[in-house]
Amino acid sequence: MNGFEQEGLRDWIGPLLDGALVTVQIAVAAYVIGILLGLLGAMAKLSGINALRGIAWGYTALVRAIPELLLIILLYYAGTQGLNSALIAMGFAGGVEIGGFTAAVSVLAFVQGAYMTEVFRGAIVAIPKSLLEAADSYGMSRGLRFRRIVLPLMLPNALAGMSNLWLILVKETALVSVVGFEELFFTAQQAAASTGLYATFYLAAGALFLAMTLISNVVFHFAERHVRRGMVRG
Amino acid sequence: MDFSFILDPGYQSYFIEGFVNTLALVFWSGLAGMVLAVLVALGLVAGPMPLRWLLRGFTTVIRGTPLLVQLFFFYDGVGRLLTSVPAIRESMFRPLLNDAFFFGAVAFSVSVAAYSGEVLRAAMMNVPKAELEAARSFGMSRTRMVRRIWLPRAVQLCLPTLTGEMILLLKSVPLVSTIAVVDLLKAANIVRSETFLVYEPLLLVAGIFVAMTLVLTAAMNLLERRFPGARPARRKTTDIKLGA
Known part of the structure; x- marks a missing residue:
């Protein structure tokens, strides 16, 4: 032994668990906002107003045709820069920086909202x-x-799709590591290196x-039972 | 917005390389993944108990973890472990082990095998038992029954889902830009760093992907309609509506 302890899994368990906590936080926040966006999108698609339907159609069609990673990088740079310059234009010059957390959540929620729109539209x-x-x-x-x-x-019809989207979202949070946001996978990469x-x-x-994902499966199983209570089993 | 970089032959060659690599990845992992998916599905419905548990575990793990993590696990994890073994390092497989494209294809094939394997398994369970019994009563052996009746009928049942999986595969390709494969996203990132353009190369790639998704969707629709025994195009609801 030369005095230097080889760093191992044990030294990194704390940071990894912290990263996992951040991942859960991003996912939950993005999910809630995604559900709201999805409800708005579904209402827009089902409203008789052509302009609203057109916007909602463009939103879902584009988001679903472009790879998530590309979308995340695009929105991350475009979104933060756009918002920053908008804030500066509105007079909040300097000192206003959009945090990584906000950016990660909004990007994931924006993608999630498009898929959620389709789930809710079908369910309604x-x-x-x-x-x-x-x-x-x-x-x-x-x-x-x-x-x-x-x-x-609508909820019993939508829940299967919603649980699918939650699982996809949890896995998608790993993508924000690519733009340098410190969540579970980013921490794991640092530890590995x-x-x-x-x-x-x-x-x-x-x-x-x-x-x-396994815990989520159990939770959604019970949620499904709850919203279907009193319904005739098909 | 400045798209003049498109006219530069140097930058064009990056995008062409990225485009070709993207298509090649979809093709090879789609092909290998589907072959593996059939094996996974067969094992899940007809294999012996220990094999079934093993395959269940495999599909659960692959479907429960991010593809990006799997990609790094194969490329950085397994790849490095293999190259640290001298016997393998000196062998003829050496070039393969440095090849990010190869590990990308492996990770994607494994992913397709897990997702599509589960889809196929469900479809095989949904093939009416009577059809399989009919095949057996014709004197077909078990393997012939699987090859001629069970698998084709199952594919008929889940073809739209399987073609959907192929579109998801196409959309996962940009992940390989993180392990140094020159795909379209990597090409865009190279051009971005050389021209200091923030969005334009990304927007170009987004446009290419929209076009590719449209073409792939159309091709898959054609396949669905051409597949033997496919249902005729869905009738409009007005045709079958009975009164008010």
């Missing part, structure tokens, strides 16, 4: 028309109808991602 279309007509005949306003009838009836134990640290990162 699948609601029997007569139920909506019944709501109308009770004199419900559009907003009340959406909250009390459309949302709860610093120790030379490449296979070990990629396996460790993989195991943490796997744990996240």
Whole structure:
């Protein structure tokens, strides 16, 4: 022994777990915003207004045709620079920097929203028309109808797609490591380069991602049971 | 917006190389991945118990972890481990082990095998039992029944999903730019660093991908319609609507 301890997996477990926590935080934030974008997108697509439908159509068609990594790099640079110059133009000159976390979340949410739009659109279309007509005949306003009838009836149809998108999102968070954002995979890469134990640290990162997706599967299984309670099993 | 870099023959050659590499990756990993997927599906529905568990574990791990992590695991992890073994380092496989393209193709094939293998497995389970019994009562051997009836019927059932997987494969190709394969994204990044243009090369590649996705989608639709036993094009709902 020459006094230098070889760095190993044990020294990096703390940073890896911190990275995993950041990954979960980005994913949850992007998911929530993605769901809101998806609801807006689905409403726009189903609204009778041509301009709104056109915008929503362009949004989903483009996002789904361009590779996620390319989109993330493009939006990361375009988004941060665009927002920064907009902020400067509005008078918040200097000192305003968009943090990596905000940028990562907004980019992932923007991509997620396009896929979510399609899930929600399909789920809303699948609601029997007569139920909506019944709501109308009770004199419900559009907003009340959406909250009390459309949302709860759509959820069982949408949940399978939503759980799929969550799993895709958790795995997609690894892509923001490419633009230098420090999440789980970025930390694993640093650990691998610093120790030379490449296979070990990629396996460790993989195991943490796997744990996240497996736990998510269980959670979504129970959520599915919950939203389907009282429904006849098909 | 300054797209004049497109006219420079030097930059053109990067994009052409990237385009060719992208297509080659989709082709080779699509082909190898599909062959593996058939084996995975067969093992999952008809293999002995230990093999089934093993394959279940394989598809769960691959589908539960990011492709980017798998890519680095194969290229940086396995690649380095293999080159550290002298017997392998001195062998004829040496050039392969330094080849990022090769490891990209391996990672993508494994990924296609897991995702499409599960899709095929589900489809094989959905082939009506009676059809398989009919095949057996014609005196077909088990392998012939699998080859002539079970697999083709299963592919018929899940063809749209499988073609969707191919489009997802095309869209995963830019990941290899992170392991030094010159694909379209890498080409754009090279041009970006040489010209100091931030967005334009990326936008060009985005445009190329939109075009490629459109062409691939059209090709896959054609395949779906040409596939023996494919259902006729979906009728408009107005044709089958019965009264109000």
